[in-house]
């Protein structure tokens with residue numbers, strides 16, 4: 351496998367499109383950052399992805415994880431790579447510097463994360479769960495909890511895991527059964543079985559810090575009765591050294607379609623000692639600090655997969671000789687022309703490129719909003735980042751998977767066999783559409799909590815701002831039409847939802863797709879506007895034209911589907927299935 355970090359694109363987005371160098375000086379926490387420093391971080395992150403993580407990607411998939419008597423062994427090649435990743439400070443890139451994080455902008459972290467996901471999704475998962483757990487402890491923990499856990503997690507000595515799911519309670523966490531009984535010393539005894547816990551047990555590090563959702567005795571029913579607990583594998587002594595082994599164990603690991611180097615465990619908690627994180631019965635809200643981070647990160651997993659797949663297929667298409675160009679032989683001395691002469695192959699490559707480059711721009715934009723929300727206390731930016739998080743999670747992972755399948759198609763039959771690597775990318779990319787809240791659940795979150803709840807105020811303001819942006823003249827009219835379409839569709843959904851409770855769910859996935867396409871149209875129109883007058887800029891302008899001519903028209907079909915009657919969705923009786 352070969353992968354080259356998209357450094358030129360990163361610099362274009364950071365400094366030419368979003369002009370981070372003009373924004374950061376206004377945020378005291380970032381005032382010291384220079385273009386040189388940021389470029390050096392991106393270059394080094396890209397090197398770690400390409401030279402440290404990527405070489406472990408296929409071997410990790412082949413070896414997978416094994417379980418024996420509660421112990422989980424990860425692929426042999428993972429150990430040194432994980433050490434290099436964590437010791438280099440990459441996990442804490444945007445983490446709190448008071449506890450060992452690097453305090454870098456989220457916008458930059460989004461770029462680097464995409465690269466790490468491209469390098470090895472299974473391996474980086476251990477890292478992303480750790481970072482998410484750190485954010486939750488940082489936001490909701492006591493000063494002692496922060497001091498006890500964060501520095502060792504950011505430094506990679508310990509990892510984190512997130513334990514929500516039970517066999518009967520996946521999307522519907524309100525019906526979970528895990529219990530937390532208060533102990534005399536202020537800790538809690540946690541009992542229950544969680545399934546599908548990523549990095550719940552493994553041999554990469556000496557301690558694993560679980561954040562576990564459980565219910566206190568007499569807690570209110572449903573999601574309002576859930577609390578969050580820190581439940582380490584080894585209890586931690588006051589001096590920070592490891593104490594006794596806690597009362598939980600891995601019951602088994604899953605045998606999965608992809609991400610086989612990532613250990614997914616059943617965890618049995620048998621009166622394990624837990625420590626309340628945040629307030630009683632407010633656990634779901636505290637867990638959402640972690641989940642919102644993870645959602646964006648899992649979106650970046652999709653983006654990283656899409657980029658890796660694109661690079662594999664573009665390189666293959668250049669080398670593979672099949673057939674002749676419709677316009678006449680391009681390689682007359684060879685037996686055939688390269689796949690690149692075929693317009694249908696170009697269609698697949700251009701589609702991947704158009705999605706990946708717009709996706710990267712969108713990721714940076716969400717990162718920028720998060721930075722403005724956090725460091726500049728900009729409430730509007732915060733609300734907008736919340737509106738866009740489910741879109742980033744679902745749209746990136748859907749397009750990443752589509753892109754991986756397209757890349758596989760470029761390889762023909764060779765894409766279906768193992769040794770070329772692209773079939774692994776397809777298998778690994780698929781999970782991003784399912785975990786961390788399925789993409790269906792993201793679409794419901796978007797339409798329900800983020801649009802209907804405030805009557806569309808946050809969304810309409812965003813649409814307005816997109817319409818005011820400076821964009822390339824060539825795409826101004828098409829962009830305006832797309833924005834008008836999004837307004838029409840949103841108006842109609844808000845209006846019809848008032849007396850049709852099934853309507854939001856019936857159209858939610860299509861609405862998210864329409865919103866994602868429209869945001870990409872805005873970003874392509876902006877990128878085409880600021881692209882430099884060189885070969886790189888020309889490739890941006892051509893890809894923008896491809897997006898507007900060949901991809902954006904799908905929004906017409908989405909509008910028609912959403913606006914038409916959707917009662918047939920719920921028309922059949924249960925017996926008819």
Ligand SMILES: Cc1cc2nc3c(=O)[nH]c(=O)nc-3n(C[C@H](O)[C@H](O)[C@H](O)COP(=O)(O)OP(=O)(O)OC[C@H]3O[C@@H](n4cnc5c(N)ncnc54)[C@H](O)[C@@H]3O)c2cc1C
Pocket residue numbers: 511512513514515519520521522545546547548549606614781784785786787788789790791794855
């Ligand atoms: C490899 C892997 C790793 C994972 N890692 C973790 C982890 O680290 N920690 C953790 O806690 N969990 C983890 N999970 C669990 C994962 O988050 C859940 O599988 C996922 O959230 C869906 O829950 P479920 O599987 O129970 O599906 P269900 O909730 O049963 O959903 C089934 C289908 O119904 C749809 N659906 C359900 N409810 C609704 C609704 N209200 N409205 C609309 N549609 C709905 C869903 O979208 C889905 O398509 C992992 C899962 C896998 C496979």
